[in-house]
Amino acid sequence: MKNNFRLIAITLVFVFTGLFLAFLSWQEKDLDFFDNCEFNEIKFSVNEEVPNYKVGSFCVCAQSGIIECIPLENEVGEINISEQEVKKDGLEFEYNYLTGIGVSDSEVIFNTTFTDVSLNDDLVVTLEQMQSCPEANVVFNQEGFYENVNGAIKFYNQIEEGEGIDCVVELKYTLGDFVDFDSEQMQILFIDHNGFEIQAPICLYEGKVYIDEDVFRGEDGMICICENNEIICDEELPD
Numbered sequence: 001m002k003n004n005f006r007l008i009a010i011t012l013v014f015v016f017t018g019l020f021l022a023f024l025s026w027q028e029k030d031l032d033f034f035d036n037c038e039f040n041e042i043k044f045s046v047n048e049e050v051p052n053y054k055v056g057s058f059c060v061c062a063q064s065g066i067i068e069c070i071p072l073e074n075e076v077g078e079i080n081i082s083e084q085e086v087k088k089d090g091l092e093f094e095y096n097y098l099t100g101i102g103v104s105d106s107e108v109i110f111n112t113t114f115t116d117v118s119l120n121d122d123l124v125v126t127l128e129q130m131q132s133c134p135e136a137n138v139v140f141n142q143e144g145f146y147e148n149v150n151g152a153i154k155f156y157n158q159i160e161e162g163e164g165i166d167c168v169v170e171l172k173y174t175l176g177d178f179v180d181f182d183s184e185q186m187q188i189l190f191i192d193h194n195g196f197e198i199q200a201p202i203c204l205y206e207g208k209v210y211i212d213e214d215v216f217r218g219e220d221g222m223i224c225i226c227e228n229n230e231i232i233c234d235e236e237l238p239d
Contacts (some may be wrong), residue, residue, distance in 0.1 A: 022236055037061035052111055052196060093144025095157070097137050098128065100167050114200045116168075119209045123175040125200065127190055133167035140164070144173055147205060152187040154197075157164040187229075205229050 002172035037050065042171045044050050044061040053059040053067055062068045116126040133139055142159040155173050186198040201212035203226035210216060210226040222233040 025153070037065055037067050039067060043227040052194075067085040087147065088145055089144070090176050091144060091146055092172075092184075093157075094170075094174075095139055095142055095144075096170045096172075097139045098170050099132060100133070100165055101130065102135055105218050112190055112198055114190070114198070117188060117200050117202050117209050117211065119207075121177060123173075123228070125173045125188060125190075127155075127171045129157075129169050129171055129192075131159060131167055131169045132161055132164045133169070134162060134164040138168075139167075139169055146173065146175065152189055154189045154191050155201065156191050159193075177178070199229065201229065202226065205230060219224075 007142050025132075036045055038044070039053055044067075046061050046063050048061050049068050050059045050061055059067050059167070112127055112129040114125070114127050118124045131140070140160050140162060142157050145156040145158070147154050147156075153175075155171075157171055186204055188202060189201075190198045192198065203210045203212075203214075205216070205224065205226075212226055212228070214226045216224055216226075218231070218233045219235065224231055224233040
C-alpha cells in the first residue's frame, strides 16, 4: 500500500512539474519582443542609443519596442544663451501648454517641430516642443531670442526648467516689421538646448513663404512645388 502511495505521489509531482513548465513556455511565447524601435522614420536595434529623442536624457531602444530614457546630470553641448549674440529687440515671444505626454509613448515622434511659418508685415514662426512642465496646464517660465547669421534667422528659447511631467508646449515667435526677408536663400532655424539645428520645412518665392509640399503657380504659368526647402517648377498650367 505504501509503495502505491509513493508511486501516486511521484506521478503527481511529474504531472504538476510538466504543467508548470508548459505554463512557463506558453508565457514566453505570449510575450511581445521586438527587434527594433522607430523614431523619426529611423529604426534602432534593441539596446541601441536613440539620439535627440528627449533633451537632457540618454535614451535606448528596449525589447518592448518602446524607447526608454534616463535623465542626464549634464547636457553635453548645452546652449548658453548669454554667450550667444542673440537679441529680443522687435521680437514677441509666447509659450502655451498644449498637452501632457508620456516619455515611453510610442507615438512621440518629435522633440521640436515647426507647425507654421507666415510672412506678411511680420514674420511669425510657430513650433511645438516637448518639455518638462511643473503640472498639467502649467509651463515653466522661458524667454525667446533670435539672431540673423548670414541670412539665416535662428530662434532659441531659454527655459527655467525643474522636475515635473512631460508635456508639449507651443512656442510662437513674431518679428515685427521684418524687412530683411528679401533673399530666396533665407533659412529659418530653431536651435535646441543641445545645439542641434532644426530647419523649417519652407521655401521662399517672390517674397512669399510656402510650406513643404505646397503647390502653386510660378512665373510664366509654371506649376511649382516646395520640396525639401527647394522650389521645383514643371510644365505650364492649362489655360
